Amino acid sequence: MKDLWKELRGLKELNLYRQRRLREGVKDFCSNDYLALRNHPEVVEEAIRVLREEGLGSGASQLVSGYSRYHMALEEDLAGFKGTECCVLFGSGYLANLGAIGALVGEKDVIFSDELNHASIIDGCRLSKAKVIVFKHRDYKHLEELLKEHRKNYRRALIISDSVFSMDGDIADLRELNRLAKEYDAILYLDEAHATGVLGTTGKGILEEFSQGWEGHMIIMGTLSKALGSYGAFVCGSKILCEYLVNKARSLIFSTSLPPSVCAGARKALEIIRREPQRIKRLKELTLYVYNRLKELHLDVLFYGTPIIPIMLYEEKKALEVSRALLEDGLFIQAIRYPTVPLKKARLRLTVSLNYTQEDVEILLSSLSKHLS
Numbered sequence: 258m259k260d261l262w263k264e265l266r267g268l269k270e271l272n273l274y275r276q277r278r279l280r281e282g283v284k285d286f287c288s289n290d291y292l293a294l295r296n297h298p299e300v301v302e303e304a305i306r307v308l309r310e311e312g313l314g315s316g317a318s319q320l321v322s323g324y325s326r327y328h329m330a331l332e333e334d335l336a337g338f339k340g341t342e343c344c345v346l347f348g349s350g351y352l353a354n355l356g357a358i359g360a361l362v363g364e365k366d367v368i369f370s371d372e373l374n375h376a377s378i379i380d381g382c383r384l385s386k387a388k389v390i391v392f393k394h395r396d397y398k399h400l401e402e403l404l405k406e407h408r409k410n411y412r413r414a415l416i417i418s419d420s421v422f423s424m425d426g427d428i429a430d431l432r433e434l435n436r437l438a439k440e441y442d443a444i445l446y447l448d449e450a451h452a453t454g455v456l457g458t459t460g461k462g463i464l465e466e467f468s469q470g471w472e473g474h475m476i477i478m479g480t481l482s483k484a485l486g487s488y489g490a491f492v493c494g495s496k497i498l499c500e501y502l503v504n505k506a507r508s509l510i511f512s513t514s515l516p517p518s519v520c521a522g523a524r525k526a527l528e529i530i531r532r533e534p535q536r537i538k539r540l541k542e543l544t545l546y547v548y549n550r551l552k553e554l555h556l557d558v559l560f561y562g563t564p565i566i567p568i569m570l571y572e573e574k575k576a577l578e579v580s581r582a583l584l585e586d587g588l589f590i591q592a593i594r595y596p597t598v599p600l601k602k603a604r605l606r607l608t609v610s611l612n613y614t615q616e617d618v619e620i621l622l623s624s625l626s627k628h629l630s
């Protein structure tokens with residue numbers, strides 16, 4: 258146990274020590290509740306209704322007795338929303354990536370993975386025992402070189418990318434990824450955690466953003482935990498894929514399914530997104546407004562049109578200091594540091610949400626200006 262203490266001390270010395278913070282009493286500027294659906298009265302009402310009807314937990318895994326009509330209805334709606342044949346729910350985005358990647362590829366196979374993919378993809382790749390080849394971030398020329406050299410040596414190939422990269426907010430080039438997937442006979446696996454409810458004019462995700470229909474070799478993974486304001490995740494694709502995952506994905510088979518109330522709440526959130534596409538438009542407008550105001554402060558921000566707007570501070574210590582100073586003003590933006598991002602690329606990951614009022618934005622800007630300009 259002494260070793261653990263030493264390691265923690267090492268993290269503190271490097272400004273890489275992490276602590277959870279109660280978010281009470283502060284305005285949250287770093288959640289992924291982009292469309293403000295987590296507290297939407299209809300979502301909460303529906304979840305409570307089903308909570309009363311079904312009880313708290315689901316009682317078992319999907320393959321035992323934990324698969325209710327609420328799970329099935331949500332899967333059907335998600336498949337319809339994403340324009341795929343079928344959908345399977347998972348306990349979380351982390352579990353979906355672990356389970357789906359691990360089921361799809363093994364020792365004889367190869368994965369081509371963007372270097373900035375989410376940690377759950379990295380862990381899923383490692384666990385799968387497939388050969389993992391990492392391509393430079395959004396560098397599709399590099400990807401093509403790697404495909405040319407290595408694809409032929411393996412049975413199945415998977416190209417994996419986040420649709421919206423969670424720490425930078427940039428967007429994968431679907432056209433290039435799809436061209437390469439087709440040319441090199443690979444499955445294209447897209448993580449839509451931050452794209453669902455955000456990209457495209459109606460929030461359907463990267464396919465809509467690129468005016469592209471779903472094709473059989475595409476796997477669309479997404480989470481219920483961001484713009485859908487709930488918890489859990491899904492993998493959409495062909496009927497065969499879903500059947501396969503239900504039989505092979507260990508994180509689905511050997512883990513208790515989502516509570517029915519959580520599924521019902523997510524389904525209501527999806528219904529609201531479909532009914533009110535103006536929410537997505539408003540999010541885009543607010544995002545642009547916040548970015549333009551940040552620019553006036555001459556802050557070093559990354560911006561790609563998505564609601565993830567990292568304020569770059571580079572030094573871990575500086576990121577911690579500014580995050581703490583904001584907290585004293587009642588504003589919460591978490592300092593993101595290694596290993597979530599590379600060393601010396603520390604940042605405040607500001608996210609835009611429909612939860613913010615005009616006044617909130619003004620308070621945020623004046624506090625940022627005080628501590629950063």
Ligand SMILES: Cc1ncc(COP(=O)(O)O)c(C=O)c1O
Nearest residue numbers: 349350351375377423450480482
């Ligand atoms: C791109 C990406 N994939 C997967 C996940 C994991 O999702 P979850 O939080 O539902 O486990 C996240 C975020 O947490 C993410 O940003």
